[in-house]
Amino acid sequence: MTQRIIEITSPTFLPEQQLDPPVDFAALFGNDNPLALEIGCGIGDFIVQLAAQQPQRNFLAIDIYNKGCYKTCRRIDTTGLTNVRVMRIEARFLLDRYLTMDSLDAVYINCPDPWPKKRHRQRRLVNREFLKTLLYYLRPGGELFFCTDFADYAEQIAPQLLSLTEYQSRLPQLPGQLPEDYPRSKYMRRFLEQGQPICFLHCSKRESCTSGPHLLAPVSPGFRTHWSTLQHG
Numbered sequence: 001m002t003q004r005i006i007e008i009t010s011p012t013f014l015p016e017q018q019l020d021p022p023v024d025f026a027a028l029f030g031n032d033n034p035l036a037l038e039i040g041c042g043i044g045d046f047i048v049q050l051a052a053q054q055p056q057r058n059f060l061a062i063d064i065y066n067k068g069c070y071k072t073c074r075r076i077d078t079t080g081l082t083n084v085r086v087m088r089i090e091a092r093f094l095l096d097r098y099l100t101m102d103s104l105d106a107v108y109i110n111c112p113d114p115w116p117k118k119r120h121r122q123r124r125l126v127n128r129e130f131l132k133t134l135l136y137y138l139r140p141g142g143e144l145f146f147c148t149d150f151a152d153y154a155e156q157i158a159p160q161l162l163s164l165t166e167y168q169s170r171l172p173q174l175p176g177q178l179p180e181d182y183p184r185s186k187y188m189r190r191f192l193e194q195g196q197p198i199c200f201l202h203c204s205k206r207e208s209c210t211s212g213p214h215l216l217a218p219v220s221p222g223f224r225t226h227w228s229t230l231q232h233g
């Protein structure tokens with residue numbers, strides 16, 4: 001069954017067809033505050049908390065889920081936040097097409113689809129290649145935040161992060177625990193209330209790491225990247 005596409009008319013929403021790559025985010029926000037990206041914003045309950053905590057940063061929240069983008073925009077509009085924009089777009093496609101080298105101050109990935117079955121693990125968004133790709137877009141010193149309710153996902157990512165010397169861990173141990181002041185999405189709260197742990201990874205791109213084509217991994221024709229070439233609302 002195909003789901004009905006909800007038209008999103010919110011001023012917070014950036015329809016992809018109205019953008020010329022690369023996007024000039026300073027012009028879009030009307031200031032040149034640092035830009036942070038949330039990948040897979042779901043219904044937006046994490047980004048509204050984070051953007052309210054950090055008014056000095058601009059945020060781009062993306063998801064491929066139309067209803068999620070719609071709900072995220074509604075939340076942002078209700079709270080009156082002006083430092084967030086929402087796009088319905090696939091993560092790798094966004095990076096490759098619309099963002100430039102060193103343009104991101106931070107990347108947040110919370111509870112990405114876990115693909116728990118062994119034969120589906122290659123569908124996971126975050127892997128060594130994706131971590132390397134992010135390095136190109138993060139500014140030196142820029143941060144990566146990742147959390148998951150699947151310990152197995154965090155255990156897969158932690159050694160990959162540590163093996164990429166351009167990253168520096170910001171925790172004594174990877175994976176670590178969710179910090180007190182890290183906003184919780186409804187999805188995360190549900191797990192925590194059931195007494196289930198959420199694994200947390202936090203690292204930054206070393207200040208000494210200069211970006212350049214050597215960090216630009218080609219966008220793999222990975223699962224869901226094909227989504228960007230389909231007709232969508």
Ligand SMILES: C[S@@+](CC[C@H](N)C(=O)[O-])C[C@H]1O[C@@H](n2cnc3c(N)ncnc32)[C@H](O)[C@@H]1O
Pocket residue numbers: 039040041042043046062063064065068089090091092109110111112113114125185186187188224
């Ligand atoms: C399990 S949900 C978690 C949502 C949210 N981060 C939270 O904590 O409530 C994962 C979200 O990531 C989105 N997603 C999955 N793959 C994506 C991709 N390649 N690019 C952008 N969004 C993606 C899904 O549509 C879904 O909304």
